[in-house]
Amino acid sequence: MDISTMAGMLLEGFGVSAQVFALTLLGSIPLGIPVALARLSRFKPLQLLARAFISVMRGTPLMLQMFAVYFAPYYVFGIQLTTQSKWQACIIAFIINYAAYFAEIYRSGIQSIPRGQYEAAEVLGYSRVQTFARIVMPQVAKRILPAMGNEIITLVKDTSLAFAIGVAEMFSTAKALVASQRSMMPFAISALFYWGFNFLVEIILGRIEKKMDYYHD
Incomplete structure (x- = not known):
């Protein structure tokens, strides 16, 4: 098999990896906000629940979480698994796992805002929701961007971990090609794909960071 054919097959697998990446961000970035707010809540049961969720998600392997989400419907509730179950379990596990990490990043950003800004907003007549949306979050977004970038x-x-439950992303395709072709070339090509995608992500994050330079602490 020539290199162009291998690259084409890996590119198809990369499309699946990109979908996992995009859907995880779309789900986990907004989900992390209520989790962070629950973590900061003065209502103790809610705070403890959020802390437990974050602790479990960050303290156990993502691969194990995928297996749990995949098999739990069958073994706990007796729900039959379908052809879409692997994909659904993969996306759900990725979202809740990364939501926990993003929640802690949000929490650190929110706690870094001086208390005086909340008091000033109250004097100006802002509601708590308005204060959070218009004053706090713009500052938090800038402060947490480097940490968010690292997680992204x-x-x-x-995304390569998705192979563990049988999702045919790029890494699983590379493994199959290495076994069938007895060559390390598929791994080298997939490494280039991962690096290239990460390089693109770095460029996009850098541009976002520059656009936010209008705001100075």
Whole structure:
């Protein structure tokens, strides 16, 4: 098999990896906000629940979480698995896992905002929701961007874990090609794909960071 054919097959697998990446971000970035707010809540049961969720998600392997989400419907509730079950379990596990990490990043950003800004907003007549949306979050977004960028880049590489439950992403395709062709070339090509995608992500994050330079602490 020539290199162009291998690259074509790997590119098809990369499309699946890119879908996992995009859907994870679309789900986990907004989900992390209510989790972070629950973590900061003064209502103790809610705070403890959020802390437990974050602790479990960050303290156990993502691969194990995928297996749990995949098999739980069958073994716990007796629901038959379908051809879409692997894909659904993969996306759900990725979203809840990364939501926990993003929640802690949000929490650190929110806690970094001086208390005086909340008090000033209250004097100006802003509601708590308005204060959070118009004053706090713009500052938080800038402060947490480097940390968010690190997690997003890690996510690109973590998409390779989807192979564990049989999702045919790029890494599983590369493994199959290495076994059938007895060559390390598929791994080299897939490494270039991962690096190229991460490089693109870095460029996009860099441009976002520059656009946010209008705001100075």
